[in-house]
Amino acid sequence: MQTVGIIGGAGFIGSYVTRKFLSEGYDVRVPVRDLTKKERYDHLDQLENAVYHLDIVEMDVQDETALRDFLSGCDIVVHSGTPFQLAVEDPQRDLLDPPIRGTENFLKLAGEIPSLKKVVFVGSVASLNTAYPLPVPNRPADHVYTEADEPHHDADDHPYAQAKYYADQVVRQFVKTHPDLGFEVVSVYPTFVTGQSLSGRDDSSSMEMQYLFKNRLAPNPFVEMMFAKNVEFAMVSVVMWPRAFSGPRPPPGCTAGTTCSPTEATPYWTSR
Numbered sequence: 001m002q003t004v005g006i007i008g009g010a011g012f013i014g015s016y017v018t019r020k021f022l023s024e025g026y027d028v029r030v031p032v033r034d035l036t037k038k039e040r041y042d043h044l045d046q047l048e049n050a051v052y053h054l055d056i057v058e059m060d061v062q063d064e065t066a067l068r069d070f071l072s073g074c075d076i077v078v079h080s081g082t083p084f085q086l087a088v089e090d091p092q093r094d095l096l097d098p099p100i101r102g103t104e105n106f107l108k109l110a111g112e113i114p115s116l117k118k119v120v121f122v123g124s125v126a127s128l129n130t131a132y133p134l135p136v137p138n139r140p141a142d143h144v145y146t147e148a149d150e151p152h153h154d155a156d157d158h159p160y161a162q163a164k165y166y167a168d169q170v171v172r173q174f175v176k177t178h179p180d181l182g183f184e185v186v187s188v189y190p191t192f193v194t195g196q197s198l199s200g201r202d203d204s205s206s207m208e209m210q211y212l213f214k215n216r217l218a219p220n221p222f223v224e225m226m227f228a229k230n231v232e233f234a235m236v237s238v239v240m241w242p243r244a245f246s247g248p249r250p251p252p253g254c255t256a257g258t259t260c261s262p263t264e265a266t267p268y269w270t271s272r
């Protein structure tokens, strides 16, 4: 039986990853930063196969010794363990250090784990464009990104986006300078992920943003970009299109079933 370590496996996205690997019959190891905060991970105990196949341990990716113990014996590791928080006290300590130092530590130790065959890093669309959800300056908004594109970084963009950019650069540099790795490295770059949480946790920004969207609030500049400004680049723009609108209430400015371009429609946040 293969062992998979899922760093961040009790978080919003990670809980789904944990559920999937457990249901596929893997032995799953999930670290949490504080074992005393049971309310952050006890939802995992309810998952199928958790009783015999789930091991929850305490570990912070910035702690090399704990990370080495965690990785030991893993065949696969999914690394989604970075804070997805937009409002923090100290951006360097709370947003930049955990993913950057954590990724450096991880890659340094991964080579020492003979069982390791595959590593999956959870990056972000922000790793490719720190200005997200705005397009990269000087590129057309409909530009289709491929691996040939140089990621866009601007030091004025949100620290969360910069943290994801720098952590991904650590991975890219490592892969470039280690051509003969004994394990495969894959990076995935999700855009904003939302939906139902498997836990009662509300500390992921995915939950925070759902609250802001539902209540038409956008106090954070990053969220505001997704919510209220430049809406043609944001996923919430779907509410502007009658064809995508299946409910009984059409967006203000449009009549259900008629053609109405986003610019003709009155954005609902201006109609309050």
Ligand SMILES: NC(=O)c1ccc[n+]([C@@H]2O[C@H](COP(=O)([O-])OP(=O)(O)OC[C@H]3O[C@@H](n4cnc5c(N)ncnc54)[C@H](OP(=O)(O)O)[C@@H]3O)[C@@H](O)[C@H]2O)c1
Pocket: 007, 008, 009, 010, 011, 012, 013, 014, 031, 032, 033, 034, 040, 059, 060, 061, 062, 079, 080, 081, 082, 083, 084, 085, 098, 102, 122, 123, 124, 125, 164, 189, 190, 191, 192, 193, 194, 203, 204, 205, 206
């Ligand atoms: N949600 C999105 O829309 C979205 C979009 C693109 C990319 N992403 C990326 O996807 C990943 C997961 O996001 P999410 O929404 O699931 O966030 P989340 O709910 O906040 O989960 C983050 C997880 O990371 C763990 N973590 C944070 N700092 C850590 C550290 N220093 N050491 C070990 N673990 C640490 C947390 O551990 P505890 O369980 O101990 O708190 C938590 O389980 C992140 O890398 C995020 O950047 C998210």
